[in-house]
Amino acid sequence: MSVEHLAATEEANNSPSADIVLAARGLIKRFGRVTALAGTDFDLYPGEVLGVIGDNGAGKSSLVKVITGAYKPDDGELWMDGESVAFFNDPLDARARGIETVYQNLAVSPGLDVAANLFLGRERRRPGLVGSLFRLLDRKGMDRDARDEMSALGLVTIQDVNQTVETLSGGQRQGVAVARAAAFASKVIIMDEPTAALGVKESGRVLDLIREVRSRGVPIVLISHNMPHVFEVADRIHIQRLGRRVAVVTPATHSAHEAVAIMTGAAPPDPAYAG
Amino acid sequence: MTTIDPAAAAAADTIAQFEGPSGALDSTQRWLHGHPLASPTLVLLVAVAYFSLFTERFFTATNLSTILAQVTIIGTLAVAQTLVILTAGIDLSVGSIAVLASVVMGKLALVWGYAPVLALLIGIGIGTACGLLNGALVTRLRIPPFIATLGTFNALFALSQYFSENETLRNQDLQDQAPLLLWFDNTWEPVERFRVTYGALLMLVLFVIVWYMLRRTAWGRHVYATGDDREAARLVGIRTNRVLMSVYCGSGLICGIAGWLWISRIGAVSPKPLDDANLDSITAVVIGGTSLFGGRGNVFGSLLGALIVGVFDSGLSQAGVEPLWRTFAIGVLVIVAVAMDQWIRRVAA
Numbered sequence: 001m002s003v004e005h006l007a008a009t010e011e012a013n014n015s016p017s018a019d020i021v022l023a024a025r026g027l028i029k030r031f032g033r034v035t036a037l038a039g040t041d042f043d044l045y046p047g048e049v050l051g052v053i054g055d056n057g058a059g060k061s062s063l064v065k066v067i068t069g070a071y072k073p074d075d076g077e078l079w080m081d082g083e084s085v086a087f088f089n090d091p092l093d094a095r096a097r098g099i100e101t102v103y104q105n106l107a108v109s110p111g112l113d114v115a116a117n118l119f120l121g122r123e124r125r126r127p128g129l130v131g132s133l134f135r136l137l138d139r140k141g142m143d144r145d146a147r148d149e150m151s152a153l154g155l156v157t158i159q160d161v162n163q164t165v166e167t168l169s170g171g172q173r174q175g176v177a178v179a180r181a182a183a184f185a186s187k188v189i190i191m192d193e194p195t196a197a198l199g200v201k202e203s204g205r206v207l208d209l210i211r212e213v214r215s216r217g218v219p220i221v222l223i224s225h226n227m228p229h230v231f232e233v234a235d236r237i238h239i240q241r242l243g244r245r246v247a248v249v250t251p252a253t254h255s256a257h258e259a260v261a262i263m264t265g266a267a268p269p270d271p272a273y274a275g
Numbered sequence: 276m277t278t279i280d281p282a283a284a285a286a287a288d289t290i291a292q293f294e295g296p297s298g299a300l301d302s303t304q305r306w307l308h309g310h311p312l313a314s315p316t317l318v319l320l321v322a323v324a325y326f327s328l329f330t331e332r333f334f335t336a337t338n339l340s341t342i343l344a345q346v347t348i349i350g351t352l353a354v355a356q357t358l359v360i361l362t363a364g365i366d367l368s369v370g371s372i373a374v375l376a377s378v379v380m381g382k383l384a385l386v387w388g389y390a391p392v393l394a395l396l397i398g399i400g401i402g403t404a405c406g407l408l409n410g411a412l413v414t415r416l417r418i419p420p421f422i423a424t425l426g427t428f429n430a431l432f433a434l435s436q437y438f439s440e441n442e443t444l445r446n447q448d449l450q451d452q453a454p455l456l457l458w459f460d461n462t463w464e465p466v467e468r469f470r471v472t473y474g475a476l477l478m479l480v481l482f483v484i485v486w487y488m489l490r491r492t493a494w495g496r497h498v499y500a501t502g503d504d505r506e507a508a509r510l511v512g513i514r515t516n517r518v519l520m521s522v523y524c525g526s527g528l529i530c531g532i533a534g535w536l537w538i539s540r541i542g543a544v545s546p547k548p549l550d551d552a553n554l555d556s557i558t559a560v561v562i563g564g565t566s567l568f569g570g571r572g573n574v575f576g577s578l579l580g581a582l583i584v585g586v587f588d589s590g591l592s593q594a595g596v597e598p599l600w601r602t603f604a605i606g607v608l609v610i611v612a613v614a615m616d617q618w619i620r621r622v623a624a
Contacts, residue, residue, distance in 0.1 A: 091512070092512045103510060105506075105507075107506070107510040107511065108504075108507060109500040109503045109504055109507055109508060109570065110503055110504065110570070111499055111500075111503040111570040111571045112496060112499055112500060112503065112570075116496050120496065120497075120500055120508075120511045121497075121508075121511040121513050122512075123496060125493070134492075135491075135492040135493065135494065136491055136492070137491055137493060137496075139491075164308075164309075166620075167305070167308070180511075
């Protein structure tokens with residue numbers, strides 16, 4: 001490795017500034033002989049929607065799994081609010097730090113009602129002996145908060161929080177998952193292909209929800225195959241190719257055509273991110 | 276894929292809200308979906324009404340208390356079975372666990388001279404340990420519940436044969452040395468000639484306790500979520516293996532208690548298998564509307580299911596129908612119940 005190259009790497013690896021919510025440098029993840037992440041970087045700024053695009057096998061989902069704690073990388077560093085942190089042990093660890101994830105496959109329990117799903121795994125108990133000894137749930141309190149959260153997000157058709165989720169449409173179910181993430185995420189919401197299982201109309205509604213959640217100030221990472229969706233709501237777009245971040249563009253400076261060209265290698269990567 | 280789809284962009288502006296599934300066509304289906312206890316309640320009421328009208332001695336205090344006493348064991352095992360079935364599992368070993376627990380209790384108290392209380396606690400402890408074993412087989416070795424409990428069903432029954440040396444401990448000995456083991460056969464008579472055994476009361480108490488745990492605590496929600504979609508439950512941070520362990524353990528505990536009820540009921544300790552108890556408990560749960568696919572059902576449905584079986588048994592025999600037609604009727608009921616469940620679950624689609 002040349003001296004100049006080392007210097008360039010040093011430059012790129014400088015600790016990110018404190019106003020970056022979540023940052024990663026030089027993430028490496030290998031599966032046997034396959035390298036999923038070949039030293040990728042990542043930055044998420046406050047209050048933005050960051051699109052993450054890339055071809056199949058570019059390392060999008062590995063990147064997200066490292067950030068959500070599902071994978072432990074082989075190498076690399078992670079910062080939250082400018083502070084270096086150890087990688088998360090598991091998704092619960094990431095959740096405890098205020099990172100919530102919305103999954104493509106509608107990770108809700110269809111047989112439970114809307115309120116139960118919103119608070120699933122984080123149930124509140126009544127105060128006093130009935131709560132501590134008899135483990136009695138504060139159902140009224142949770143129902144009320146669930147209703148408030150649904151209204152705040154404009155999910156007006158899901159006002160009955162005691163209906164089971166299986167009676168909802170796919171889009172409404174994803175609405176419940178987004179509401180859950182929005183209610184509990186203090187730092188970051190990660191949405192992994194949130195519209196992939198939905199029709200056009202319902203996808204549009206989920207994009208509205210994304211805007212609504214952004215207006216609350218929590219940054220969102222949106223991983224999607226769907227260029228129109230990404231270009232519609234993202235402030236910046238992280239382009240992943242061959243296990244690295246090759247460019248960060250904005251819908252203002254690049255068209256979807258150009259982004260796809262970078263993503264597929266038809267256009268050269270942004271030299272600033274060449275590493 | 277390379278251009279922004281104008282239709283999608285426009286749709287996002289114009290669609291103000293999601294539309295829920297609509298149509299009056301399946302309102303019955305939706306209502307049943309929202310009221311899972313409705314159909315077993317209806318079946319029970321119709322059966323009671325029918326047998327009351329068309330047989331002479333069905334609707335008498337004596338006969339009704341007999342039915343209640345007869346469903347005590349199956350009802351108690353059905354509580355345990357409901358827990359397991361709610362997690363999309365099945366427990367074929369409930370009857371074997373109860374027999375093993377009863378044999379242990381009897382042998383310790385009568386042959387080895389343990390204090391009856393201690394013998395009871397050890398017997399119930401053995402039942403719990405058997406549940407723990409089932410749970411470990413399902414969660415650690417990842418054996419499907421059907422196979423795991425089929426294995427323990429046989430193995431535990433063989434153990435109870437071995438341990439009891441195939442001997443029956445007689446009622447007289449129990450009365451002399453360990454009357455505590457027969458305690459649940461005592462009765463309470465709120466109305467003249469309507470005698471409720473303490474065992475039936477305990478069964479009802481167990482139903483209430485388990486209902487509370489399932490419907491009013493976080494643990495209960497986690498049981499439903501685990502049975503409903505295990506991966507989704509895991510993703511929201513529920514430790515599904517722990518939930519499953521607690522369910523099988525609780526099932527074993529209840530079966531251990533059922534062992535005590537079994538001794539009280541037959542007034543002896545016998546290593547004979549609780550012949551059809553395993554399948555009958557499943558029958559009660561299924562007729563009660565709990566889905567074999569997990570995540571849906573109400574434990575009180577299983578009580579209704581057990582009562583339906585008891586009422587059919589009693590009513591058909593009062594009507595002079597051959598026992599084989601009783602078995603036939605229960606078989607039809609099970610199939611109808613599962614078919615109903617399949618249909619009701621389609622509300623989701």
